[in-house]
Amino acid sequence: xxxxxxxxHLDGLDYSKTDLDQVLQQAQQQDVKYCLSVATTLSGYQTLxxxxxxxxxxxxxxxxxxxxxxxxxxxxVLFEHLASDKAVIAxxxxxxxxxxxxxxxxxxQQAFATHIRLGRxxxxxxxxxxxxxKHDTLAILKEENVLSGVLHCFTEDRQxxxxxxxxxxxxxxxxxxxFANAHDLREVVRYIPLDRLLIETDSPYLAPVPYRGKPNQxxxxxxxxxxxxxxxxxxxxxLAQQTTHNFCQLxxxxxx
Numbered sequence: 001x002x003x004x005x006x007x008x009h010l011d012g013l014d015y016s017k018t019d020l021d022q023v024l025q026q027a028q029q030q031d032v033k034y035c036l037s038v039a040t041t042l043s044g045y046q047t048l049x050x051x052x053x054x055x056x057x058x059x060x061x062x063x064x065x066x067x068x069x070x071x072x073x074x075x076x077v078l079f080e081h082l083a084s085d086k087a088v089i090a091x092x093x094x095x096x097x098x099x100x101x102x103x104x105x106x107x108x109q110q111a112f113a114t115h116i117r118l119g120r121x122x123x124x125x126x127x128x129x130x131x132x133x134k135h136d137t138l139a140i141l142k143e144e145n146v147l148s149g150v151l152h153c154f155t156e157d158r159q160x161x162x163x164x165x166x167x168x169x170x171x172x173x174x175x176x177x178x179f180a181n182a183h184d185l186r187e188v189v190r191y192i193p194l195d196r197l198l199i200e201t202d203s204p205y206l207a208p209v210p211y212r213g214k215p216n217q218x219x220x221x222x223x224x225x226x227x228x229x230x231x232x233x234x235x236x237x238x239l240a241q242q243t244t245h246n247f248c249q250l251x252x253x254x255x256x
Contacts, residue, residue: 005035005218007200027218040065063092092127099131116144125149172198175208
């Protein structure tokens with residue numbers, strides 16, 4: 001069985017009592033054979049690439065998170081240079097966040113559009129974050145004629161899911177689905193076709209039950225998979241096979 005953590009931040013883990021190889025080994029022991037480590041700044045991507053150092057079970061994305069646009073100047077030329085690297089299989093995470101950051105909406109929108117355009121140019125999917133910005137997120141995806149992508153850590157309503165599916169998007173589910181108060185999300189997940197689902201941890205954030213409140217790690221994507229298998233009324237093996245296939249389809253990968 002092969003599980004893939006389609007969205008984690010390996011550079012965000014606390015390595016004071018462990019190291020990257022141990023984290024990846026713990027994931028392997030839970031059948032999480034691969035993970036996609038997602039950058040949130042351009043300098044962070046460069047550091048992340050050195051940290052991962054060509055490990056074959058870790059893939060990379062390159063982009064600037066909407067909440068990190070003020071951390072360093074957004075350089076489209078540097079972004080294109082870094083994103084063109086063959087090690088980069090996706091652009092992002094990008095998108096809009098009107099919950100935590102309302103002072104730079106124009107900059108967020110411009111950076112989001114830049115990610116989409118470069119994704120088309122490089123033929124690479126984008127990884128999208130949205131919070132309290134679903135209408136603008138959907139509008140920009142349509143206006144910029146998005147090529148392909150995934151809305152990660154999905155917590156929106158069914159109507160938003162329908163519109164994303166109409167755009168050809170995949171939808172990624174995190175440990176939030178296991179939280180006691182996630183009734184509405186579980187109903188939406190029941191609706192989403194299995195061939196459009198991805199699973200993720202968003203590690204080190206949002207650890208699933210029974211690890212809620214603790215640092216998350218890629219190994220815990222198995223808890224998400226097990227929960228979704230019950231929710232979708234399929235076996236864990238089938239859920240793993242389908243979500244891994246979906247990952248390969250979206251990110252143009254061949255995993256064994």
